[in-house]
Every structure is written in C-alpha cells, then in structure tokens.
Amino acid sequence: MYERSSADELVNCLRDEVKRYSLGEKLPSSRALVERYRISPVTVSRALARLAAEGLVTTRPGAGAFRAGPDPGRDTPAGDTSWQELALSADATADAVPRSVDASGVLVTLAAPPAGVVEFNGGYLHPSLQPERAMADALARAGRRPGAWGRPPVDGLPELREWFARGIGGSMTAAGVLITSGGQSALTTALRALAPPGAPVLVESPTYPGMLAIARAAGLRPVPVPVDTDGVRPALLADAFRATGARVLVCQPLFQNPTGAVLSAERRPEILRIARDAGAFVIEDDFVRRLAHQDCGPLPPPLAADDPDGVVVHVGSLTKATSPSFRVSALAARGPVLERLRAIQVVDTFFVPRPLQEATLELVGSPAWPRHLRAVAVELGARRERMRHALGLALPGIAAPHLPAGGYQLWLRLPDGTDENALVAGALAHGVALAPGRPYFCAEPPAPHVRISFAAVADLAEITEGVRRLRAAWEESRS
Incomplete structure (x- = not known):
C-alpha cells in the first residue's frame, strides 16, 4: 500500500479514536500505533502531523502526542489576542505616501x-x-510520491506546517502556520495584512533593503529605529511608537542584516511589551536561523515562541540555508490576523507548488x-x-x-x-x-x-x- 494512502487511512481511524480521550490526555505511542496497524513509523509521523495541523492533537518531541487542549506538562498562559481587532481596523490618518518600486x-x-x-x-x-545532491535526491523522491503533482492544501502540507511549528516552539502549532514562496513573499504578505497604504511602519536602522522596497511599494512610510550590537534599542522604539502611532515593527532578532546583531535576552521581553502596549504587531524576519557558525553556542528561540498574545507574526525561511531557487518559507501567527494573512496569501499565489513542498519534507527529513x-x-x-x-x-x-x-x-x-x-x-x-x-x-x-x-x-x-x-x-x- 502507498505510504500516503496508509497515512490517510490512519488519520481517519485516529480522528474517531481521539474523541474518546480527555483534553490533554496522551495518545498511544508511535511504536504502539506501528504495531497495531502494521505500518511504518514514517506513516505514523505523517498521520499525527495531519491531525496536529487540524488542531485535533498536539505533539511534543520526546513526550508523544496528546489530544488538543490544556497541556498538563506546561504552565503556559493561553494568551489574549482580542487586542488585534483594534490594531487590524485602526487605519492610519497620515497623508497617503506615493507608491514607488526601487529594486x-x-x-x-x-x-x-x-x-x-x-x-x-x-x-x-x-x-x-x-546541498545540491540532497536537494536533487529529495526532488526526485518527491516527484514519485502518489499525488505529488496534485493540488496541495492552500495553507500548505500539514506535515510541513507541523515541521515549521516545531522549529518555532513555544505554544505554536501547525494550525497557525502558512507555507509561502520564500521570505520575500512572506514579508510582502505580512506588511500588506498589517498596515494600510500611507501608514508608518517602524524598521530597524540599518535594515534589509528588500524589506524597505516592499514597504515603499505598498505606500507605507518606513520610520527608522536605530540598532546596536544588542539589537533594536527599546527606549528609541517606545519613542517611535508614541511619535508616529505606528502599528507595525519589522525586525530581525537573530543575526540582523546587515549588522549581524542578536537581540539580547534582556531586550526580548521589553520589545514585546513595548509593541503590545502600543497595540502593534512585530514582524519577525527569522531568515538565517540555520546559518549559525560553529562557535555560536545555543541560539535564542524565535520571538514568536515567547508570545502567547499574538503580537509576533513570524517569518521563517529555508532559502538562505539551501539555494536561492529553494523558495520555501512559513508565516506563523496567532489570533484573527491569521485569517487576513491567509486571505492575502491565497489571492496572491493560491499555494506553493506541491512538488516543492514534498521535496522540502524529503530534504529536512533526510540524514543529509x-x-x-x-x-x-x-x-x-x-x-x-x-x-x-x-x-x-x-x-x-x-x-x-x-x-x-x-x-x-x-x-x-x-x-x-x-x-x-x-x-x-x-x-x-x-x-x-x-x-x-x-x-x-x-x-x-x-x-x-x-x-x-x-x-x-x-x-x-x-x-x-x-x-x-x-x-x-x-x-x-x-x-
């Protein structure tokens, strides 16, 4: 039996079984499911990822799968995303800014x-x-998968969304992840979703020229907030929010382009607090997390991992660590803003080609x-x-x-x-x-x-x- 059809059958079986468990209760282990249904561990993993993307279960590395609901192993607040209703509807009153595209x-x-x-x-x-050989092998294997050339879910393959969610960590789940065509596309979607034409948007200074080009092409007014070796400066950020009424900050907390700065542990909660108090979003461009150097030491988690209130809209990409043509990335968010991001993503691109998503799963799941x-x-x-x-x-x-x-x-x-x-x-x-x-x-x-x-x-x-x-x-x- 093909692996994908086996996964589909297991998903159907487990959907009914999950309902018999209490919220937060642990499901049978992957090994138990392998033995019970006589299928491969890969099939079980894909099926659980599908259920996680549907919001029916949650998975924790090393702990197993649980029925979605309160997690007895964590003491993480659910968060409050209701503030987003105001942030998403409060149009700027500033004069419209001419749209120009300078590439x-x-x-x-x-x-x-x-x-x-x-x-x-x-x-x-x-x-x-x-990784040219690994990418070529992954694409070849993906192309032979049953259904690989069919239409994918508009949000992206559930297994790939689950993979990105695990990389973000915290309370992020696959249900909050959208697969996009590269980081530039994801940033474009996020800025269009969060700021109307003519609005100010706070940006690090200096910052990535491609993001400035996106903002100006959308008719936004980039406002600089200086950075130092510890990242964006909180006092100046608070001043900028008060002076402009901006509802968006775009930042690169890890190995910022061009300075290479990393947002310090002391500033991380402060930046989130300042943005939350301003009723604003933080677009986190996490573009080079997979390009840490050998002497780097432990990496800080994404800002989105420490954000239960939906302040952060996270952009994560695989392009920098693979190839300029391997344009696969993810948008992750919590709360009502996710629907707006999804709508813009669908209107702009429909979906990321399925063969590329399947190849991504093959690549990141391989020993290479x-x-x-x-x-x-x-x-x-x-x-x-x-x-x-x-x-x-x-x-x-x-x-x-x-x-x-x-x-x-x-x-x-x-x-x-x-x-x-x-x-x-x-x-x-x-x-x-x-x-x-x-x-x-x-x-x-x-x-x-x-x-x-x-x-x-x-x-x-x-x-x-x-x-x-x-x-x-x-x-x-x-x-």
Missing part, C-alpha cells in the same frame, strides 16, 4: 557579477556550499540535512575568521566593529568623509563586488558603510584575494 538595493545582491569578479556582495551560499547544516556552520565560521583576519591586516581602518556568530556578512563602517559609492565603483574596477551601505537606511545614514559577504565566494583563498583587491581600490580612492 536597486535588492539587485545588488541578486545580480551575478562579471566573470572573474570576487563576489563579496552575494546574499546566498556559493554552489559548493549548497543535519550533515549539511553542520558543514555550513564550520565553513561559514572559517570564512568569517579569514575575512576578519585579512581585513585586519590589509585595511585596519575599516575593520568590522562587530563580529557576528551567524549569518554571512560583515558590516564595515568607513572613515568619515569616505564616498562609499566611489569606493564600491573602484572596487568593482579592481575585480571585487561590494554592497554599498546607503540602501540599508530609510533616512539619512549616520556614516558611510559597506556590506561585505563571505558566503558567495568559492573558498578561503578567494576571500584573501578579494581583500587584496579591495585594499588596492581603497588606496587608490585615498590618493
């Missing part, structure tokens, strides 16, 4: 440089770091996936150190003020008076591509910067050569 800041990292140019401007892993993540962690850490060392020797005046423990770039502050555009142009003439700092600011930048990536180059030797070329361009610009 220049995005194209800097998307456009392939000419042959022979060292790619210090790239935003994706070099092909040698991508953790091996790939470990290998990337080691390699990115080594590249960061080579970049740091090379810059320190060749260009001590523009070394990075912060050394991130994850992600793929360094954020370099240039000496006052430096023409960053001239430096970028001169670097390209010497055979190395950089990303200028100006597009990362939505207002006047406090100083000149460049962003320099170490993920898109071929190897450590190319980093050394790229810095040598950059030094030549720097010396030429100062002469």
